[in-house]
Amino acid sequence: MPNLRLANLIDGRLQAPRQERWLDVFEPATGAVFAQCPDSSAEDVDFAVAAAQRAAPAWASTPAEQRARLLNRLADLIEARLDAFAALESRDSGKPLSLARSLDIPRAVSNLRYFAAAVVPWSSESHAMELGAINYTLRQPLGVVGCISPWNLPLYLFTWKIAPALAAGNAVVAKPSEITPCTAALLGELSIETGFPAGVLNIVQGRGPTVGQAIVEHRGVKAVSFTGSTRTGAQIAAAAAPQFKKVSLELGGKNPAIVFADADLGDANLDTIVRSGFANQGEICLCGSRLLVQRSIYDSFRARYLERVRALRVGDPGDAGTDLGALVSREHFDKVMACIAQARAEGGQVACGGEALALPGALSGGWYVAPTVIEGLGPDAVTNQQEIFGPVVSLIPFDDEEEAIAIANGTGYGLAASFWTGDLARAHRVASRLDFGIVWINCWLLRDLRTPFGGTKQSGLGREGGVEALRFFTEPKNVCIRY
Ligand code: NDP
Secondary structure, eight states, rough: OOSSSOOEEEEEEOOTTTTTOOEEEEEEEEEEEEEEEEOOOHHHHHHHHHHHHHHHHHHHHHOOOHHHHHHHHHHHHHHHHHHHHHHHHHHHHHHOHHIIIIIIIIHHHHHHHHHOOOOOOOEEEEEEETTTTTEEEEEOOOSSEEOOSSSSSSHHHHHHHHHHHHHOEEEEEEEEOOSSHHHHHHHHHHHHHTOOOTEEEEOOSSIIIIIHHHHHTTOOOOOOEEEEHHHHHHHHHHHHGGTTOOOEEOOOOOOOEEEEESOOOOOOHHHHHHHHHHHHOOTTTEEEOOOOOEGHHHHHHHHHHHHHHHHBBBBBTTSSTBBOOOOSOHHHHHHHHHHOOOOOOOOEEEEEOSSSOOGGGGGGGOOEEEEEEEEEETTTSGGGTTTOOSEEEEEESSHHHHHHHHHHHOOESEEOOOOOOOOOHHHHHHHOOOOOOOEEOOOOOOOOOOOOOOOTTTEEOOOOOOOHHHHTTTEEEEEEEEE
């Protein structure tokens, strides 16, 4: 019997779902059930939206400094329990505990602190007209907004949405993924201790097509910020369209990492290139899953790269030496294994990995996949076009810069690209021609919270981050006064 039963946070109180239905939450490392999550209904969403509507006007007129103080207090409470949050995140998602401790939870704390700081100096713009009038633009909160986040970086992405929404003066109805609901539930408990007014932050746990859909369709929800798959993003865009509801969509990717022959391929950079494919079991939307290597260095690069990939340790997420933990769910494990089978079927050779790993003891029920490198497939192969979202990287040779750019841009996605070069002119030239929302040169996953974040094409709509997020969660109103 699972020992952890989660609750919804509605109107400032922890509540069971009205229909008293629950979903099992699995521990990916062992495949065992370890918690239960509310299987909430549209009725729970109605209650949450009603509570948020009651809270929204007072929260909107609360001074920004006071809103910021509460966000900072919540950040402090999470930071004080960093170990507990990291352990829960690792247990819930299968990611290495070391990663949850060094990346996920610290970043969640930073998200809250960043938007607390950013909202205070943020004020209206004004423009003097030569005709004897002054325009000013008010940025007013929208009222009630929906935030829907995925399972791969659970608290990291949950806070990336609720922090700007709350900072800008909105009341929130949020839904974490039912696959990884635990840390958001713990945050909900702490938000009560923080002293947020009842109804300002509501967390409704449950399934996407039920709770998520109800949030998107609810007429009381004025905007939806969503991170997840392209398929769900399209459904959300369609469901929001009849109401002309504002949506921000951060979706999937098929990111290229391009290695030019003139790059510095010292150990540090090579390690980063390996990490860019396999960090968090490849379950990061920003992972480079297509590794484009200039043909003149292909063989030497390949040898050093494969040596490093083979040395990655897959194992108990709780062990300090683990590089890759378990995939998040049985369903996702099956999907990744099917993608590897597809790569073989379309003629790809498995240069390393390619199989599920059976670990001993309690871990034997877990969902582990060996870091896998595929070769020999053209850029248009299904493997090089569809998002796999697991520890699978495909090596693709190219001859020159023109070809690298064409291959990189040649998928339906446009989230993030990284490339490696020692030529400054090439760096600027290639960056300007890559059709992606984010481009890293000689680095990967270096993030600055002030910068715009998001993708082109099927990788999404709109940008998060910095002032972009504050803009999304507010409505601009131009006021013109003649003097
Ligand atoms: P999903 O699209 O399956 O789910 C994302 C969230 O949406 C979950 O909370 C899910 O709930 C919910 N949801 C599912 N169906 C609906 C619906 N019909 N209406 C409203 N909400 C719904 O994505 P995954 O959780 O599988 O996440 C992996 C995907 O996210 C990958 O494609 C990855 O690339 C992308 N991603 C993009 C990022 C970016 O910034 N661009 C960052 C991280 C991930 P539930 O899980 O409970 O069903």
